[in-house]
Amino acid sequence: MTEPTGAAEFSGKKVLISGGLGFIGSTLAHRLAAHGARLTLVDSLVPEYGGNLFNIAGIEDHVRVNISDVRDEHSLRFLVQGEDYLFNLAGQTSHLDSMRDPFTDLEINCHAQLSILETCRKYNPAIQVVFASTRQMYGKPDYLPVNEKHLLRPVDVNGINKMAGEWYHILYNNVYGIRACALRLSNTYGPRMRVKDARQTFLGVWLRLVAQGQPFEVWEGHQLRDFTYVEDAVDALVQCALSEKAAGQIYNLGGERPYSLYEVAQLLKEVNGGGNFTVKTFPPEAKRIDIGDYYCDWGLLHKAVGWEPRVHLREGLARTLDYYRKNLALYL
Numbered sequence: 001m002t003e004p005t006g007a008a009e010f011s012g013k014k015v016l017i018s019g020g021l022g023f024i025g026s027t028l029a030h031r032l033a034a035h036g037a038r039l040t041l042v043d044s045l046v047p048e049y050g051g052n053l054f055n056i057a058g059i060e061d062h063v064r065v066n067i068s069d070v071r072d073e074h075s076l077r078f079l080v081q082g083e084d085y086l087f088n089l090a091g092q093t094s095h096l097d098s099m100r101d102p103f104t105d106l107e108i109n110c111h112a113q114l115s116i117l118e119t120c121r122k123y124n125p126a127i128q129v130v131f132a133s134t135r136q137m138y139g140k141p142d143y144l145p146v147n148e149k150h151l152l153r154p155v156d157v158n159g160i161n162k163m164a165g166e167w168y169h170i171l172y173n174n175v176y177g178i179r180a181c182a183l184r185l186s187n188t189y190g191p192r193m194r195v196k197d198a199r200q201t202f203l204g205v206w207l208r209l210v211a212q213g214q215p216f217e218v219w220e221g222h223q224l225r226d227f228t229y230v231e232d233a234v235d236a237l238v239q240c241a242l243s244e245k246a247a248g249q250i251y252n253l254g255g256e257r258p259y260s261l262y263e264v265a266q267l268l269k270e271v272n273g274g275g276n277f278t279v280k281t282f283p284p285e286a287k288r289i290d291i292g293d294y295y296c297d298w299g300l301l302h303k304a305v306g307w308e309p310r311v312h313l314r315e316g317l318a319r320t321l322d323y324y325r326k327n328l329a330l331y332l
């Protein structure tokens with residue numbers, strides 16, 4: 001696999017990754033460590049989230065790990081100083097948890113985001129920030145593919161708080177000149193994802209059960225979704241950080257094409273060389289906040305930085321399954 005242009009430009013740069021022990025943050029850390037970045041990973045390692053020390057196996061000696069919470073302004077004040085880049089990925093990711101415990105989601109995905117940006121404004125206004133946003137804020141699409149002009153109409157508390165977090169970044173870019181941009185991620189999957197439960201995505205549970213030789217459940221199955229392999233998501237994060245044009249912008253991130261969940265389930269069976277799933281109706285609690293069909297138009301990102309997905313779903317699922325066949329015990 002060829003590296004996207006630009007990652008070498010991080011050599012010697014000081015890079016802070018919030019949520020750096022999580023799925024996407026740690027994959028980014030592996031990429032940047034390989035290019036000689038001076039990395040600090042800040043992560044709270046709250047057990048319900050995707051942080052895992054095993055995610056940095058192999059690069060432990062190349063990163064500085066700070067176990068702290070982004071809600072702690074004092075830690076952040078110390079951590080942002082002198083950094084060239086902040087990849088702001090720490091977040092509460094579960095949609096259902098945001099409904100059951102809306103105030104924790106508010107604190108992490110909204111309040112803490114404003115406080116991170118205030119800290120940057122006061123102590124390091126030259127820092128460059130890339131924020132991991134989400135497609136969840138579009139809610140149930142009015143049209144497909146969804147572009148960035150689509151109305152924002154979140155269907156859950158998580159979508160509302162992530163929306164506020166995203167717009168604080170754009171505001172601080174526009175008003176205070178702190179260069180920041182946001183990527184609206186869709187279903188991201190790959191090695192190091194959380195597979196213990198569906199807090200990150202249903203696909204995590206499917207992958208775990210398949211790796212354990214057990215049947216999995218598909219709810220309805222006709223819904224369309226786009227999927228981004230994690231290395232492709234890392235390409236986008238890196239390319240946005242290095243692009244002058246990206247400052248103040250919001251971009252969708254998607255996959256090579258939409259798939260129905262039924263198709264994904266079949267594909268997973270195929271790459272595994274067997275397996276079983278049952279099709280069920282949605283549990284009511286999940287149905288209430290379901291967004292129906294979703295896939296996005298990522299043309300704006302392509303135009304701005306040349307991004308396109310390089311790893312298609314079949315290949316990405318095969319790589320991910322291979323990883324969990326070897327390492328599952330460390331993720332249970």
Ligand SMILES: NC(=O)c1ccc[n+]([C@@H]2O[C@H](COP(=O)([O-])OP(=O)(O)OC[C@H]3O[C@@H](n4cnc5c(N)ncnc54)[C@H](O)[C@@H]3O)[C@@H](O)[C@H]2O)c1
Pocket residue numbers: 018019020021022023024025042043044045046049050051052068069070071088089090091092093108112132133134135184185186187188189194200201
């Ligand atoms: N994975 C996806 O499909 C997806 C989709 C849309 C958006 N995103 C966004 O991407 C970002 C990264 O997600 P991920 O999939 O890697 O999830 P993840 O749970 O693996 O990573 C998030 C990390 O943030 C850490 N964290 C959470 N709250 C924290 C806090 N208060 N202080 C410090 N650390 C904290 C967690 O411990 C975890 O390691 C999140 O902001 C998420 O909203 C992910």
